[in-house]
Amino acid sequence: MITLFHRPQTRSSRFIFLLEELEAPYEIKLVTTRSRDGSGSVDPANPHPHGKVPAISDDGIIVFESSAIALYLTDKFPKHQLGPQVGEPGRGAYLSWLSYYGGVLEPAFVSKFMKMEVPRGTAGWVAVEEVLPAVIQKLSAGPYLLGQQFSAADVLYGTSFALFARSPMLPNMPVIEEYAKRVIERPAFARAQARDNG
Numbered sequence: 001m002i003t004l005f006h007r008p009q010t011r012s013s014r015f016i017f018l019l020e021e022l023e024a025p026y027e028i029k030l031v032t033t034r035s036r037d038g039s040g041s042v043d044p045a046n047p048h049p050h051g052k053v054p055a056i057s058d059d060g061i062i063v064f065e066s067s068a069i070a071l072y073l074t075d076k077f078p079k080h081q082l083g084p085q086v087g088e089p090g091r092g093a094y095l096s097w098l099s100y101y102g103g104v105l106e107p108a109f110v111s112k113f114m115k116m117e118v119p120r121g122t123a124g125w126v127a128v129e130e131v132l133p134a135v136i137q138k139l140s141a142g143p144y145l146l147g148q149q150f151s152a153a154d155v156l157y158g159t160s161f162a163l164f165a166r167s168p169m170l171p172n173m174p175v176i177e178e179y180a181k182r183v184i185e186r187p188a189f190a191r192a193q194a195r196d197n198g
């Protein structure tokens with residue numbers, strides 16, 4: 001049984017979406033976290049080293065960081081092919097886009113939000129203005145990051161883009177907007193939203 005440590009309307013919400021897609025047995029454990037305004041507190045029940053969400057426990061095996069959780073779950077529950085397995089053709093691309101999510105795309109968006117210039121040659125990521133063309137180029141070859149195959153990488157990217165759609169973070173990006181719409185129109189997303197409060 002997977003336990004998802006979750007706070008509604010945060011980065012852990014998309015793991016309810018993924019768990020629904022995978023038809024995995026899971027339970028939701030609501031936890032408190034700290035907020036930007038200084039309110040809230042770390043929940044002692046949350047095994048994440050910084051008290052963040054998401055984290056999961058698989059009968060006591062703890063996994064944290066969104067990309068690691070996505071990989072762990074799609075390896076553990078391969079039935080619906082939401083992530084190419086070791087030895088399958090899309091595995092390299094899958095690992096790359098998962099790692100790119102945490103190592104490049106998220107820092108790029110946070111840099112933009114904080115109005116921070118990304119120092120070329122020092123930072124391990126690049127500016128959003130370089131990230132988006134790379135993602136758009138990939139999506140022009142197929143509806144999803146892995147071409148025809150919907151994967152857990154799309155759960156991360158699609159839900160993030162849906163959040164920023166039509167904001168100054170993503171002005172007028174039809175390819176990205178249509179992609180985000182494709183991802184959140186999936187029935188599992190609606191089921192996840194219905195369970196977001198626990």
Ligand SMILES: N[C@@H](CCC(=O)N[C@@H](CS)C(=O)NCC(=O)O)C(=O)O
Pocket residue numbers: 010011012033034035050051052053054064065066067102
């Ligand atoms: N790199 C982490 C980020 C997790 C994260 O920052 N989650 C936010 C919620 S969206 C959180 O728990 N914030 C509370 C805090 O920073 O203490 C991941 O992708 O899993």
